[in-house]
Amino acid sequence: DADVTQTPRNRITKTGKRIMLECSQTKGHDRMYWYRQDPGLGLQLIYYSFDVKDINKGEISDGYSVSRQAQAKFSLSLESAIPNQTALYFCATSDFGHRDIRGQFFGPGTRLTVL
């Protein structure tokens, strides 16, 4: 079974609709992240959470909100979707410690299209 799962995998929605993307992980990591990926722009950080009570904005948080329901669950919401939010969205987890830096582990992605 996958360590980081995302639902839905694909979603087409209309401008103005509210949409939620969900992420679950079984890696036991405290830290979770949401990224979007656009062609030619690389991965951009939307929000991140270091534990259930900690939520932080990333580079491009405008138009997005998040909820950390449990250690294993981190949801991303678009309150009123707009076409330029069409992108590939990734959830990631990590166990970055003070000294032991390891890479992040990514989910399979959600392809979101806003018409």
Added chain:
Amino acid sequence: EDQVTQSPEALRLQEGESSSLNCSYTVSGLRGLFWYRQDPGKGPEFLFTLYSAGEEKEKERLKATLTKKESFLHITAPKPEDSATYLCAVYQLTGGGNKLTFGTGTQLKVEL
């Protein structure tokens, strides 16, 4: 401004033709540099972490190296299954906390 630049943007190799991908960075407070592989429609897959200049890591046909300004991902005798986009990311400690900045990737195509 912190920047991570990968080159080339795309690379086409024949099977067995060795080459290198470059990741140059201008950041302060570097704590680590990561390499990832990303297949189309999938999430990035972690390959290596490099912590300090002079460090090298190897995995099968891949070897990553790090200097104070750049990192190289060397691919020796590549096979078609090595075709993917390779991403690098720089992990740094800033006044505002830890920060991870990704490059835009090199799209590698290995042909028979």
